[in-house]
Amino acid sequence: MKAFLCAFVLNLFLLLPASAQVLVFTAIPDEDESKLQERFGPMGEYLSKALNIEVRYVPVKSYAAAVSAFRNDQVQLAWFGALSGVQARARVPNSQALAQGTEDQAFWTYLIAHKSAGLEAGDVIDERMRGMTFTFGSKSSTSGRLIPEFYLTERFGESPNKVFERVGYSGNHSRTLRLVESGSYAVGAINYVVWDRELAAGNIDTDAVKIIWKTPAYPNYQWSIRGDVDARFGAGFTEKVRGALLALDDKTLLKSFARSAFIPAQNSDYEPIKRTAQEVGLID
Template sequence: MLKRLTLALTVLLAAPVASAETFVFTAIPDEDETRLQQRFQNVADYLEEQLEVDVRFVPVKSYAAAVTAFRNNQVQLAWFGVQARARVPNSRALAQGVEDAEFMTYFIAHQSTGLEAGEGLSDKMRDMTFTFGSKGSTSGRLMPEYYLREAFGQPPEEVFSRVGFSGNHSRTISLVASGAYDLGAVNYTVWENEVEAGNIDTDQVEVVWKTPNYPDYQWTIRGDVDERFGAGFADRVQKALLNMEDPELLESFPRSGFIPASNDDYAIIESVGKELDLID
């Protein structure tokens, strides 16, 4: 009996101890929640294998919800824009998509406006209706508002007859395509992806202006993850992201790959955000 107890105890002590911690990440909802879950579940599986900890993806319903979850430590890693990181002290940008170093916002218009590509931000747009994406989005609000103010010398509310916030880029496209809004600002990668998938009737809605390039999306991690998951954990997460090469995984974003990023890369965006009182 004693031998059996000793053997059982030896086996128990030799077995790997499962971590009680789960590493949770999220992404800003540039599409509806169901599609986000489908896109990022495989990414969660990949990170779990690379990091050897439990990993879970949690979809959120809004940009603000992503920021709140990150701030409250409900998620430790997030795929989102600059404003979110700026609101969480000690957070660190780890990686950005190859395309994110030179990102763009597309201004799209319903065919009834008569606007055509190449006209720029012209006075023809005055008194039309316009929708941004999420109120906190860099590509869906901050940068397009900056260029609108630069072009018209006025805030959007004084340029357009009605200004709205769709909540995400896919919805912006739908609202403009349906004629609910004349104009909208949309993340260029979402637009290109939807066109390629055949989800946009370009006879009804088209791109009429493209912003200059700016840095945007990034993977950002909380500054306290090493305390929770062990020394060097943030660096291990960065390595896993940079080594993500599977085309199917990259299509989730969609990006062609990831490159290193640091907080300093986004100083210009933070400056614009503070100028517009969109970042504290």
């Protein structure tokens, strides 16, 4: 047992890698993991070449884990949703939103419904969905929860918990789609990028599920970087990363993000999201 303990303690030290010159980044798990790997594996390679340092992508299991890793300095760069970005930057001094996709300036969410719900598509949310079952995506998702919750509350005058017979959190957009398609939930909220892509790929049974409402536009995903990277990786590192992101013109890589290009972003772009989150009660 003693030998075992020694080995164990020794090993813990061995496990601490020399990490000073590795840039680690992550992304919120808003979609299926294999899709994330497809997208961020090549992204890591691109950044590594552009920045000339080792870059590593780490997948995480939840939005909160992505924010925590960023906050805990285990990752220095992250692809966040609007809400997770706001949460993360609030916890890391001088951290910045670096860049967003062109499409992220005006993002939207669809409410989708199973045909058995008998809901009609329209310019306003169909009031007959009161009393049905409803699923969000992740609990911390901007497009899968915050925005739809905001508009549902506005429409019905009370929180979704009271409006619906049951409110679920599927975990991500792909699952929301599957749960509504199978009729497990009558209505769900899904971001338009995932819906459009799955539709184009022929993965949606359009006889079973359809769009019934589209939210107004809001700002969404962005790359955020910690405030202390310049001290760690050398002066001007932040701008170097921003430059690399804006210069990205690899069509396949951009397509995997479903973005046409990355454009500069700043923290103030997300002020509206912060206020909305406070209103909904998701941040203190």
